[in-house]
Amino acid sequence: MSHRLILRVAIGFTVLLVLVALAFAWSASVHDASLTARLNAASAPVSGAPPPTDESATPPLGVGSFEKRCARCHETDDVSAWVSKQSGNRCAALEGFLQKHRKAPEPENRAIALLFAPGCSGDSQTPE
């Protein structure tokens, strides 16, 4: 088999693999979207039910959320150091970063933000 033929087979195979990776990403994203929609629907306040208390955004939940979302790649000391280096509104900076970084559900972002920037009110994360 000639060298050119091997090169063509290799390129064709690589393109096939890239297409499979794209299909995987698309498939996972579609799953994600439907799953997120289901979660949102499930967590929507029922008419007449009391509004969720702030307990859901207390530091213990933040610790759990951090463990779940961030701890695989980041250590708490690193994040604290990063937050302390931010000038201006640290809370907004951290929440902006969290939103951009992972698209985690809003309550979890807020909980993680409260963990590292206790002054966060929970209202400042959405830039107007």
Added chain:
Amino acid sequence: MASVFSAIFWFVCYVAAILLPLRFAILIAPVEPGRSFLLELGVGLGLLAYPLLTLEFLLVGRLRGISQLYGNDVLMFFHKYMGVAALLFVIGHTALVTQGHLGQLNPISGPAMLRDGAWAFWLLVAIAITAFFRKPLRLSYGLWMVLHSLLALGIVAFGLRHILAVQAYTSRPMLRALVVGCFLAYLLPMLRYRVWQYLRMLRRPWQVVANRDEGGRSRTLVLEPIGHRGFEFHPGQFAWLSTGRPFVSEQHPISIASSAELPGDRRIEFSIRDLGDWSGRTVPGVAPGSQIYVNGPFGGFSLDREPGQGFVLIAGGIGITPMRSMLLTMRDRGDVRPVILFYADRDSEALIHREELTRMTREMSLTLVLVLEAPPDGWTGERGRIDADLLRRYLPVQFKRYQYFMCGPPAMMDAVEGHLAALHVPQTRVHAERFNIV
């Protein structure tokens, strides 16, 4: 025809094995809601890169069946191209998953999962650099082989630890098992290669009967098996030679130069040109009577596998050795099919086995075409390089039904491949064996 089906079957198995972890991951619901398309794409590239990397060794791990089915040249190039593909996938994976946080590529600090990934990444970069720039880096072939093996081991080991520690898709036992299976697909052939085959070589030594100077900075080692029957081979195949004990000495892939119709003493010959390394430092000093170790035969570069009305052999430099084996075998078998041998080198002193080849033109249906870049005065053969015009002048009318075998330096092979394509020789009839690939 059966070998074609076998080749297709095993290639399909290879593709299926590469896709298996990702295929399984597709079946799993996402482990975390809200992950972006790009992040999932990065994960997908990683799940493709790992089996690609672990199966790289299968391609070049001296598995005789695979080597004979596809040919060494095909496997070496495919190994190289798939290595590049895996590197690109890993770069894509790293860029998409770290999302620009380059600190995660620090192999010294950070969580263990990231450190392992960073080590695998940098070792992969190192293996690519040393493979593509071995000569500019002045790495000897033997040292490079050791380095390549160690880096590969590091990549698959750190890669395994990284993937298992991520605990996202690979938190599922089935996917963990598949990833561990990929690692074993690297480890088991590697142990077979590095331990079992080396022990087998030690148990089956060969004795150097003669070490002939052939001129042209080339020598021929004549070897005889000690206490065993050696091995059968197809003309054009090669073997790994070690002038010292296999576990501690370099091994070099060398084409067998003698007839596949073995004599009673089952001797075989290897012609080796001084290329400035082991071939020049060690081979000239190998004394008759000394022991040598041989692991073979390997490769699918042989006219035994390719039926044809006739054969065109194109050799450059020391690439004449597999052609000599083919011609001697045809002569010994009384094969009457026509053969045209194009043999190119720089000058007449560089040509080896010239008298023997000239003699064979009378003993069999052989046309010998010698081509010199710098011919001496009074040279009656061809001048310059092998090109389409030269080929056209010697090829018979039915040249598309012949089988073409090429062996020589990469630049010559690339050029001749282009000339044969220009002549509309079917690509499936062109067979190549390159040396000095790395």
